[in-house]
Amino acid sequence: MKVVHLKLKDNSYKIVIGNKILSKLPRLLKTLGLGKDAVMITDRSVEKLYTRKVADVLQSNGFSVKVLAVPPGEKSKTGKTALSLIEQIARFDVGRRIFIVALGGGVIGDLAGFVAAVYKRGVPYVQIPTTLLAQIDSAIGGKTAIDLSVGKNLAGAFYQPKLVFSDVGFLATLDQRQIKNGLAEAVKYGMILDQKLFVYLEKNSEKFLSRDERVLTKVVEECSRIKAGVVCKDEKETEGLRMILNFGHTLGHALENAGGYDRFHHGEAVALGMRMAAYISCRKGMLKAGEAKRLNDLLTLIGLPETFKGVAQKKILDAMHHDKKFVAGKNRFVLARNIGSVQVVSDVALSLIQEAIQKYQS
Numbered sequence: 001m002k003v004v005h006l007k008l009k010d011n012s013y014k015i016v017i018g019n020k021i022l023s024k025l026p027r028l029l030k031t032l033g034l035g036k037d038a039v040m041i042t043d044r045s046v047e048k049l050y051t052r053k054v055a056d057v058l059q060s061n062g063f064s065v066k067v068l069a070v071p072p073g074e075k076s077k078t079g080k081t082a083l084s085l086i087e088q089i090a091r092f093d094v095g096r097r098i099f100i101v102a103l104g105g106g107v108i109g110d111l112a113g114f115v116a117a118v119y120k121r122g123v124p125y126v127q128i129p130t131t132l133l134a135q136i137d138s139a140i141g142g143k144t145a146i147d148l149s150v151g152k153n154l155a156g157a158f159y160q161p162k163l164v165f166s167d168v169g170f171l172a173t174l175d176q177r178q179i180k181n182g183l184a185e186a187v188k189y190g191m192i193l194d195q196k197l198f199v200y201l202e203k204n205s206e207k208f209l210s211r212d213e214r215v216l217t218k219v220v221e222e223c224s225r226i227k228a229g230v231v232c233k234d235e236k237e238t239e240g241l242r243m244i245l246n247f248g249h250t251l252g253h254a255l256e257n258a259g260g261y262d263r264f265h266h267g268e269a270v271a272l273g274m275r276m277a278a279y280i281s282c283r284k285g286m287l288k289a290g291e292a293k294r295l296n297d298l299l300t301l302i303g304l305p306e307t308f309k310g311v312a313q314k315k316i317l318d319a320m321h322h323d324k325k326f327v328a329g330k331n332r333f334v335l336a337r338n339i340g341s342v343q344v345v346s347d348v349a350l351s352l353i354q355e356a357i358q359k360y361q362s
C-alpha cells in the first residue's frame with residue numbers, strides 16, 4: 001500500500017493507493033474518527049459491481065451502510081439529483097453522525113462531494129474512485145461540482161475529502177476506452193511536470209493497457225503525487241499554478257463542448273487538445289519538433305485519436321471563447337517548453353489557433 005500525503009493548511013489528507021486493499025479501509029476510516037454511519041453515493045453500474053463488496057467490509061467492521069445509487073453518466077451531475085440525494089440523507093440522518101462515501105467515477109466524486117459540501121453546510125466525505133480518471137485526477141483536490149443547463153461544472157465548492165482510497169483492483173472491470181481516456185491525463189502530468197513519468201509511460205503504456213497491476217499502481221501513485229503537489233501549492237486556484245493542469249484543456253474542452261459531449265470522451269478531446277497545444281508551442285519556437293513528436297507518438301501508441309472530423313472550426317472557436325479560462329476576452333494557453341515543463345501564455349494569435357485546429361481536422 002502506497003500513501004501520498006496531500007498537505008494543506010487546514011485540511012490535509014492521505015491518498016492511499018494499492019491493489020486489492022479493501023480490507024484496509026475500515027481501519028483507515030476508524031483512525032479518521034468520522035463516525036459509524038456511512039452513506040454511500042454511487043451509480044447503478046458501480047453498484048452492481050462493487051457496492052456489496054465495499055459494504056460487507058465496512059459492515060463486518062462495525063459500520064452501518066446506506067446506499068444511494070443514481071443513474072450512471074454525466075446526466076446525474078445535476079442540481080435536481082443533488083437535492084434529491086440531500087433529501088434522502090436528511091430523512092436518514094436522525095440521531096446519527098453520518099459521513100459520505102463517494103464510490104464511483106468522476107461524476108459520482110463531483111456529485112457526492114457537492115452533496116457533502118452543502119448538506120448541513122458540510123459533512124465529512126471520503127473518495128473511493130473506481131475509474132482511472134477519478135483515481136489520478138478528479139478524486140484529488142477537493143473540486144466538487146454539478147452542471148447547469150448553460151454549462152458544465154458551473155456550481156460547486158472547493159471541499160476537501162478526508163481520505164482518497166484508490167484501489168487499482170477496481171480498474172479490472174473498466175472498459176478499454178475508459179482506460180485510454182484516463183491515460184491521456186497521465187500523459188498530461190508527464191508533460192507538465194515529470195519527464196520521468198513521461199518516459200515510464202513511453203516504456204510501459206502497453207503493459208498498462210493490459211492491466212499489469214504493478215504498472216497500474218505505479219502510474220496511479222505517480223499521478224496522485226503530482227496532482228497532490230500542485231493542489232497543496234494552490235488549493236483554490238488563486239496562485240495560478242493549478243492552471244498548468246489545464247494543458248491540452250483549452251482546445252480540449254472546446255472540442256468536447258462543440259462535439260455536444262457525446263462525440264468525444266474527455267480524455268480523447270484532451271489528447272487532441274494536447275496535440276494542438278504542442279503544435280502551437282512549436283510554432284512559437286518554445287518546443288522542439290522532436291519533443292512534440294514524442295508526445296504525439298505516445299498518444300498514438302495508447303490509441304488516443306490522431307485527428308477528428310465532423311465538428312466545425314467555428315463551433316470550436318465559439319466554445320473556446322465561452323470558456324472560464326478566458327479572462328477579459330484574452331485566451332490563456334498552457335504551452336510546452338519541454339517534456340516535463342510548461343508555461344502559461346496569454347493572447348495566442350487567433351490565426352495560429354485556427355492553424356492548429358486545421359492540422360488535426362481530417
Ligand code: NAD
Nearest residue numbers: 045072073105106107108130131133134138143170173174
Ligand atoms: P464517470 O463517473 O461517468 O464514469 C464513467 C463510466 O464508468 C460510468 O458509466 C460508470 O458507471 C463506469 N464505471 C465506473 N467505475 C467502473 C468500474 N470500476 N468498472 C466498470 N465501470 C465503471 O466518468 P469519469 O470519466 O470517471 O469522470 C468524468 C467526470 O469527472 C466529469 O463529470 C468531469 O467533469 C469530472 N472531473 C472532475 C475533476 C475534478 O477535479 N473534480 C477533474 C476531472 C474530471
Ligand code: ZN
Nearest residue numbers: 185249266270
Ligand atoms: Zn481533464
